[in-house]
Amino acid sequence: MTGTVLRSVIRGSGSALPERMVTNAEMATMVDTTDEWIVERTGIRARHLAGEGETTSSLATLAARRALDAAGFDAGSIDCIILATATPDQTFPASATIVQHNLGCRGGMAFDVAAVCSGFLYALTTADALLRGGNVRRALVIGAETFSRILDWEDRTTCVLFGDGAGAIVLEAVAVDPADPAAPGIIASRLHADGAYNDLLYVDGGPSTTQTVGKLRMKGREVFRHAVVNLASVLEEVLADAGLTSAAIDWVVPHQANARILDATARKLSLSPDKVIVTVDHHANTSAASVPLAFDEAVRDGRIRPGQLVMFEAMGGGFTWGAALVRL
């Protein structure tokens, strides 16, 4: 007789974008840049930017409601909300508690995770541990950001790269037979950090140092170099943990920082670019929101389907990076 194990199964996803969409041509009226430079260097053509009243928690709440609807679950049945963000509404309390209140549920756990662009992978892996440990039955994992509020709008090397938005998934603990290759759920995940690289990507403010919110600073070319190497290595690790090769992957849902990083990572893994979900062209880099936003878009347009094997991956400030392999 084969034993069963608890796995975290994705039951639904949702996303939300600010109403205002800003093209590269509009960016060129704000800073010394061109549509041609932005498209050629990054693949970005447009981004959504939060307007008055649109906050990290409001976008996160909308994405969470849509994920709950897709799963067919009541908000009251969620006993854990983890929100990945580097742009919370307030220094404290955690924006996850605001989302919990907005959703009309109470009593379960709710907290934020700060791992910048890798935040969704960190939140997902944390939720997975809680679900597999039997502490939680249903969890909402959200990535939500309003990076436009921490950009230096006079620095063309960074302000053209980012956008705002939110994505969410609902996870449920399900007993599966681990020997069954078709069993759904998170199969393997790995997280990493190396704090030696703080000065390549950071915000120059904070409550404990300057008592200001600060602005994003990035040495893009160096971050780019590390991103390709770290992502390829963590993807290999997760595949090895799962006992699979890249040929088994149906879709890669990467963090959307730069189309050239997506291409280079796919090449390193000998993966066809057709298997990579790309939203950087119309979302730009939405930090912790980018992976769940891209996932939800591809689920809703029918590309990602039940039964498929999906790899999530991200790398960002810290540095932090990680990947997770999921059977839908």
Ligand code: UT7
């Ligand atoms: O999400 C977290 C992880 N973040 C990333 O993964 C970002 C990784 N990095 C990148 O995506 C790329 O490095 C960037 C898109 C940020 C920059 O592309 P690059 O090809 O590395 O360009 P660069 O920084 O080396 O700059 C090349 C030139 C410079 O001019 P000079 O010094 O060669 O005369 C910049 O001043 O492009 C200039 N430049 C611009 N020109 C027009 C920089 N930003 C702009 C701009 N418009 N917006």
